[in-house]
Amino acid sequence: MTESLRPILAILVSTVAIPVILSLKRRPNVREGVTLTVAFAKFAIIASMVPGVLSGTQYEFALGQFATGIELAFSVDPLGLLFGLLASLLWIVTSFYSIGYMRGLDEHAQTRYFASFAASLASAVGVAFASNLLTLFVCYELLTVSTYPLVTHDETDEARAAGRKYLAYTFGGGVAVLGGTVLVFVLAGTTAFTPGGLEGLATADPTLARAAFALLAAGFGVKAALMPMHSWLPDAMVAPTPVSGLLHAVAVVKSGVFGIARVVLDVYGPVTMEQLGVALPLAAIAAFTLLTASIIALRQDNLKRRLAYSTISQLSYIVLGLALLKEDALTGGLLHIPAHAFMKLTLFFCAGAIHVETHTDDISDMAGIGKRMPLTMAAFAVAAAGMAGIPLVAGFVSKWYLVIGALSLDGGLIFAAALLVSGVLNIAYFWPIVYQAYFESPEGHDEKPLLEGPLGGRDEVRADGGDGHESGNTDDDSDEGEVPNTEHVDHLGKHREDHEHHGGPPAGGWDDRGWRGGESTWFMLGPILTAATLSLLLGTVPYTAVFLRIVDTIVSNLPGVMA
Amino acid sequence: MIEQLPVLLVVLPIIGGAIPLAASLVSDRAGWPVATLTLIGQAVLAGLLAWTVSTSGTVSYAVGGFAAPYGIELVVDGLSGAVALLVAVVSLGVLAYARQAGPHSGPFYGLYLLLVAGLTGMTVTGDVFNLYVFLEITGLAAYGLVASGRDASAAVAALKYLIIGTVGASLYLLGIGYLLAATGTLNMADLATKLGEMAAYDSTLVLTAFGLMVGGLTVKVALFPLHTWQPDAYANAPDTVSAFISALVSTVSAYALARLLFSVFTVEFLTAVPVARWALVGLACVSIIAGSALAVSQDSVQRMLAYSSVSQFGLVVAGFAIATPLAVVGATVHLLGHAVMKGGLFAATGVIERETGATTVNGYAGMGSRVPLPAFSFAVLSLAMVGVPPAVGFVGKWYIVLGAVNAENWPVVAVLLASTLLTLAYFARLVERLYFAEATIHSEPDEVPVTDGSGQAVSFGMIAVVVIAAALAVALTAAVPELQAMLEDTLPPLLNQ
Amino acid sequence: MTLSLIEAVLLVFVLGCAIGAAVLRDVLASLMAFAAYSLGISIIWVMLEAPDVGLTEAAVGAGIMTILFILALANTVRPQENGLFESISVRTVVLVGAFVVVMIATVPSLPAIGAEGAANPVVSGEVTQHYIDNAYADTEVHNAVTAVLAAYRGFDTLGEAVVVFSAGVAALTVLRQEVFA
C-alpha cells in the first residue's frame, strides 16, 4: 500500500482534457494534438506503475468517505493494472486511427466525438482502478453516460434506436449492480475489494449472498454481453468503427467482464463462490453464450455484426475462465482480456479501413479485396487466426490455459469441448473472409457461395448482399428483426447519398494497390499493423509483453485458488 | 444574537414582504432590489443558523418568552436547519433569474418574500398549529404567484391549486383537532410524549389524526393520486414561479411530513402501528410508478417535469416512512438535491423557451447546438435526477435503498431500484432529442407565439442560475457527510435508536 | 350535556342552509343560503360560549365575505338557470357518503360535548389550565382569548396578520394591479 497521486492522475489527465478539447472546436489539428498528448501521458502514467505493481506495491489514492458506504477510493492492484494498461495503450492506437477514420469520412461533430472519447477513457480507467465495488459502480455508470454520445453519433433513427437500447440495457444492468452493491454492503459491511473475497460474505445469509451475486453478475453481464442480455451490442455497431473497436471490443464490454472478475476474485472469492454454488451456473451461461454466439456469427453478412457476435462469444471465454475457478482457467480467462482486445481491435480497424476506402460493409462484397487492401487483409488474417486459437497469435496462449483449466476440473470436459467447438466455429466464420479476399475475384465469387461446405453448413446464405432477412429468418436471432437493413445502416448512407450500391467492388473490379501502403492513409494502416503486431507479440513472447506476468501475479496472489 | 436567529429568519422576509407594496407607490421597480437585499440577509442568517446547529446542536426558541407547551416554540435541528438554508439559497438564486424573466411588479416581489416567510416558518416551527398558519401563508402566496403570469390558463391552474390545496390544509387542520382532542396540546415535543402516555398509539383518535394530517400534507406534497393540481400549476405559472415553487413548495411540505412523522408521531408510533407505515410506503411506491408513467406520456416538457416531481417525492416519502436512520438521511439528501435539480430544470426550460420557443419534447430536438450551455446543464441535471453517480441524486437513492435493505423490505427495494430506470425512461428521450435529432424548430423566437409575455431576452443571470444548479447537483455530494453528521447529532431519538 | 331544543333547531337550520347552498341552482340564492348559514353558525358559537368567534363569524362570514361574493357575482354574469334545484349526482353522493361514514365512525371516540376532566383534555388539560390560571397575571388582560391570541400564541397572530396581508397582495397579483385602486 503506497499513497500515490498516480491512480487519480491517470484518471484526471483525460478528464481535464475534455473541456480543452471542447474549446478547440475550430482548431481540429490542435484538438487532435491534445488528444494524442493526453493519450500518451495517460499511458506513461499507468506504465510507470507496472514495475511497482509487479513487485508487490499497491498504489492508493482515496478521495474520501462521502457517506455511509460511499467511499471513493482508487488503487492500482495487478488486476486493475491489467485493464488500465490495456485501455490506455489501445487508446493511443485508436486515437491515431480515429483521426484517419473521422477525417477520411469527413464526419460531423468530431469535437463531441473526441471529448466523449476522452471521457470514456477516464471512466474506463476509473473502473480499472476502483478499489471498492461502489467506486467501480460510479465509474461504470459514468462510462455508460460518456459512451452514449458515441453510440448515437450518427444521429440517424437507427443510431438513436441503438442508443436507446444501449442506455436501457446498460442502465438496467447498472440498477442490478447497484442493488447487488447495496446487498453486499449490508451483508459484509464494506465493499472494498479484498483478494480472496470479503469475510462478511462467507458468513452471511447464503440466500441473500446468492441474490447479491446474481444481481452483480447479471448487472455486469449486460456489458459483458452474456446471453440473453447481449442484443444491445450488435445494434451498437452502428457507431463509427473506432468506437466499435475500442469501446465495444475493449473498454465497455471489458468493463463488464472486469466487473465480473472483481466480483469473482475480490468480492466473493473462489472459496465463497464454491460454497454458495454460484460458479457453475455462471460457467454454464458463459458456455452457452460462447457457442450460440459463434453460431449466430456464422450467419452475419455485415462484417461488423459478425465481429460483434464474435465479441459476444469471445467475452464468454473470459467469463468461463473466471467461473471455473481453476488456476489455469483463471490465467487463461484473464489473459484473454488483452489477447482478445488486440485481436478484435485489429479486426475492427480492418473493417473500418475497408469501409473508409471502399464503402464496403458486407462480407459478400469483399471477394478479391485482398488485391485492393493487401496489408489490411493480412492483418485481418493474423487476428482471425488468433481468434481461432492458432499458435503464434495471442489467442492461442489464452485458450491453451483455458482448455487446460477446464480439463483439470471434474466434469470440466464439457466446458473444454465447448471451447474447442467454438474454436472450430471461429475458423468457420473467419476463414471464408480471408480466403475470398485473396483467392477469389468479384466476378467469380457468386459461383461459390460464401459459406458453402461442411464448416458453415448453410447454403441458403447467398452472397449477393441481400441475404439474411429474406432467406434466413427461420432461425435468426430474435433481435435481428428490430433493426431492419442493418447491413446498410452503418452511418455511411447519411453522408454519401450518391453511394447507391452500398459498397462492393467498383465496376472494373478492385484496383491493385500493392503492398506498400497505397491502400489507405498511414493514420489507419499504422494502428492496424500496430494492433496486429501486439497480438503477435502476446502470442509469441507473452511474458516479455508484460501482460502474462501481470496475470500470473494476480492469480498467485489469490488465496483459495485450486491448482 | 445567535439565539434569536430562528425568529429573525421568519420575520425578516415578512418585513421585506411588507415593503414592496408601500414602495410601489413611489417607484414601480422597487420590488426587485428590496427582495434581493432581504434575501441576501436571509441567506446569511440561514447560513449562520445552519452553522450554529452543526456546531452546537439543536436551537430552540420560545417566542414571547413563554415556555412550551404554553407558548409557541421554534425548533431548529439539523433537518430544519438544512431546509431553511435551502429555502434561503434557492429563493435568492431564483431571484437572480427573475430580474430579467419577470414578472416585475411590486406586489409580485411582496408575495415572493411572503412565500419565503411562509416556507421558513413551516421549517422552523415546533408547533402543529403554527405550522398550519405558515402552510396557509405558503399556500396563499403560491396561489397568487402561479396566477401572476399573463396567461389566462394560469388563473385556472391557480384556482384548481387553491381549491385542492385548501382541502388538503383543512384536512390537516381537522387532524390537529383530533390530536388536540386526544392530548390537549399543540407543541410537537409535548405531543410526542403525550401521545404515548395519554392516548394509545392505536386509538381511534390518534389514527384518525395521523390519517388526516398525513393525507392533508400529501396533497401539498402532490403524491399520486392527490397530485392533480400540480402539473397545471407548474406548467402554467411564469418560469420564475415554476422554478421557485417546484423547487421549494412541495419540498417544504415533504419536510413538514417528515417533521410530523418524527417529532410528533415518532418512530415508535410507526413501529407500534405497522399499518400506518405500510400505507405510507405503499402510497409512496404507487406515486413513484404512476408519476413516472404519467411523465413518460407527456408531450410538454414542463408537464413532464411536474409529473417527475410526483415520482421523486414518492422516493422521498418512502425514505421517511421506512424511517431507519440511513433511509432518513437518504430522504433528506434527496429532498434537498431534488429541490436544486428540479428548480434548475425548470429554469432551464424557461431559458430554452425564451431562446428558441421550444416547449415540447419534440420541439427540443437539436437544441443542443442552438443553446449549448442551457442544454448541457439540462442534460447534466437530467442525469443527476436519474441517479447517475456521483451526482447528488445518486447519493440520496443509495441511502434510501440501503435503509430499505436494512429493513428487509424487498418489494420496496425493487421499486426504488426500478425508479432509476423509470426516471431514465422520460429523461433519456429528452436528452437524446436535445443532442441527436434534427431540429424541428428553425424559426427565430420572435416568430413563435409569445406565451409568457414578459420579454424574451435571456440575461446572464438566468443562464448563471441554470449552470450553477447543474454544478450544485454534482457538488452537493461533497456536503453529504456534513449533513449526515448534522442529522445524526440533532435527531437523536430517531437516528441513534 | 344533552341536546336542547334550541340547539337542535339551530343545527337543523344550519344544516338546512348548507344543503340549500349546495342544491340551489341559482348562485345568488345559494349565496343567500350561505349567508344565512353563517349567521346560524355564529349563533352556535355564542351558544358554545365563544363570543369572540361568534362576533368574528358574524362580521366575516355574514358580512364581509358576502359582500365580496356579491362583488364577484356583479363582475361576472349569473347564468340564467332552469329549475330551482340542481340534480343530485348519485355517484358523488356515494363517494362523499363513504367519507362521511368513515368520519362518523370516529365520533364515538371523541369526548362527549361538554365533558371535562380526563375525558376532555382540551378543557381540562394543563395547557388550558395554565392559560386560565395565569392569563391575567402574565398579560394584564381579562379576556383569555386575547391573552392567548396576542401573547402566548402571538406568533400565530403575526402569521394571521401576514395571511390577511398576503391575501391582499395575492389579489393584487391575480388581478395584475399595482395598487388597491
Place this chain on the structure above:
Amino acid sequence: MSSDERTGLYVESTIIMTTVRVVAPFVLTFALFVMFHGADSPGGGFQGGVIAGSVVMMLAFAYGIDAAREWLDVRVVASLASGGVLTFAAIGLGTILLGGNFLEYHLYEQFISHAIAYGIELVELGIGGIVASVAIGLFFLLAAGFGHAVDAPEDES
C-alpha cells in the same frame, strides 16, 4: 369604463346617503371600541378592523364606489396595510433589542407601566389596520374587476 356603470351596483338615494352620513362616525367609533376593548371583552383587532372597513363599504354603497375611491387615497390603504405588518414586526423586534425574545412585551415595562397591556393593544391596532385596509382594498379590487392592467407598466422589459 366606470365599474359602477358596468356592474350597475350603484343607485343614488338621498335617504341612504343621509343615513350613512349619520351612522358612519358611530360605526367607526364602535370599530375602534371593539379593537381596543378586546382585552377585557369579546372583540379585538381583527373584528374591529372588519367593522372599520365596512364603514368605507357603506360609503361606497351610498355615494358610489368611484366616489369612495377618490375620497380614500390609495396610498392610505397601502401604507396602512404595510404599516400594520411593520408595526407588529417592530413591536416584536423591539423586545429583541431590549435583550429578550420576540414579542416579550413585559420588557417595555422599563419605559411604561402596564406595558404588556399596551403592547397587546398596539398589536391589535396593527392588526386592525391591516384588516381594515386589506378589506377595503379587496373591496375596491373586486369591484373594479380584471382587465385594467393591460397596459400596466410592469411588462416593459
Place this chain on the structure above:
Amino acid sequence: MFELLNSHYNYFAVMLLLGIGLYMLIESKNLVKKVIGMNIFQTGIFLFFITLAFRAGGNPPIIKEGGGPYVSPLPHVLILTAIVVGVSLTAVALALIIRIYTEYGTLDEDKLKQLYYD
C-alpha cells in the same frame, strides 16, 4: 345510537357539513359555488374545534374573580386564526374567478375545461 347522538350531536353535524362541503367542491359546476362549498367545509372543521372547547356550565373565558369555570380559550384562538385564513382564501379565490370570467367568459367548470385544453 340515540345515546351517542345525544352526547355527540355537534360532531355528527360536523361530519355532515364536511360531506356537504365536499359534495359542493366535487359536484358544483359553477366556480363560485365551489368556493361556497369550500367555506362550508372549513366551517365544519371550526365547529369541531369550538365544540371541543366547550364544557358544561362553562363561561366565556373572560377571567374575573370567581368567574369560573371557563371554556377553553385555546380552540377559540385557533379558530379565530382559521376564520381569517378562510376569508383570505375566499378573497383570493374570488379574485381568480373574476379574472377567469373576464378571460374566458364563463364560470362553468365543464365549458372551462374545453376552453382550457384547447
